[in-house]
Amino acid sequence: MFKTIIFSTFLFVGIFVSAQKEKGINFQDVNLEAAKKIAQKENKLIFIDLFTTWCGPCKLMKKNTFTDEKIGELFNKSFVNLAIDAEKDKDGLQLVKKYKIVNYPSFLFLDKNGELIQYDFGYYNAQQFSGVGMAVLDKAFSKNTVKTIDQVKGKMVGDKVADFSAKDHLGKTFTLSKEKEKIVLVFIRGQWCPYCNKYVESLQNISPELKAKNARLVIISPEKPEFIEKTIAKTKTDYTVLHDEDYKIAEMFDVLYTPEQKTLDFYNSRLKGDFTDSRSDHSGRLPVSATFIINENKEISWRHFNPDYKERASLENILNQL
Template sequence: MFTKIIYTVLFLVGISFNAQSKDGINFQTKNLEEAKKLAQQENKLIFIDLYTTWCGPCKLMKKNTFPDAELGAFFNKNFISLYIDAEKEGVDLAKKFKIVNYPSFLFLDKNGELVQYDYGYYNAKQFLTVGYSVLEKRNLGNKTPTLAEVKGKLVGETIPDFTAQNQFGNTFSLSQEKKKTVLVFIRGQWCPYCNKYVESLQNIAPELESKNTQLVIISPEKPEFIAKTIDKTKTSYSVLYDENYKIAELFDVLYIPERKTLDLYEKHLGDDFKKSRSDETGRLPVSATYILDENQKIIWRHFNPDYKVRASLEDILKQL
């Protein structure tokens, strides 16, 4: 009888321990690519605890911080969490983000881009504050940045597939183009600097063809305004209508001008500015130029917030 009681107590204690172990952060056994897919499906961020086996604070975080119920509830609701050994499966991550301190915490968006980096020991209450700050930053990041804030995608990053209509009525799909691609963002046919630049790009058409490279112009303007771009520049390149600014957002080149700048454009340009795009917010792309390889990875970029400064034709050709 006594033996049965002992086994019963031990059984109940085991149940209690297992229940408690599930209260904290739910670290999933997935790689980063799998986590990104899940984060996209569930509209969550990605949290990576990058640790080493010899790191004392790493062990304390695992023992004291991550099992906290309140912390777990928050992180499980908002993050896909991964627990990765920096000296084994996390070697590439450590190199990519130049990690030298442990534990290191990578907070990524659903596309795997860095939202915030942190490191060191935190108790549960402190780490909950870190989580809230990351979430707030993500929410702020959903707003269109100003010209001073916009940074653009960087060399080495891969652009997801997109489709758009060109001036010929054809659908352009990035994933179907198995060649290098030069993408040039313009502000619209009302911009004399854009028109002059698009016209000059025609001079390198033979060289691009010889290098099996296509050049595509991205415009935020509707087809009837793109027709004005064609008329003014006589370009033979594909000009894509970036409806709802989807392509500009993929490249992180979309910004909102200052109010005084918008007032100036609307006063002097009228409907050519206000009514030419998907909406009347006044948003514009930075006049950036990107070169992508056959796998949609950025291999070169020219990014300057000053719309008067464009990529030189010589620099474009040097990268091909």
């Protein structure tokens, strides 16, 4: 009887420990080449936690985020997960060199062939990192998410505009369907862009004419509210500036693109946090600096679309088309 109790106790403990291990992300003890084969066989993506032994946020991710049960469910279902030492592992050293990594922890999301889908870094709690994982999956399995600047064409004149909502830096919600006026929609790249700031500042000159023509000008920025405040401070604009969270509006208007790698490297090195931390993710995606006029029937009645961010819609043309 006593032996049976002891055996049952150890069995229970073993099951409990096993269950504990199953919670959170299951990092596989394989190299990158083996991970690719698994990903191809199981139709999964590859997630790499690139860490160092001295990195505090790396340890916090391991302790607090990667052990979360819901994170585990998401990542174990959709990714082949690898934890790689950036300084000691052969794959780690090669990845650091290939992607010029200087921040830890760094997170590489690759497709099943090992091609980069998204790069991210820094500490995230479980809820935040779940959002990162979902965004990667959306990007990887959506047909229209990754485009070059040559591939985006912008909505055309006559196109119907689906309803959308977004919040400004004060948390006030703008909803297109509730607007009775004509809408002049202006996309900007962010407060770090001097051409955007100069253009937004110049738009103030037509404010009286817009009111006379029953039109409202709305600026769409990919940046978070705290960075939009910088746009407002730099330009002294009175127009509504909306945060295009997760680039939903830019995608809807087909103005969202990913710059080439050398351009991203330049922005990351020169602008640092003003570029990497200002938007919904670290993908580097940007909107073309386009302008659209939406009539009362919620159709595009005029547009200015030029991939060159230095070329903007003239104030005269905007007013003449209203």
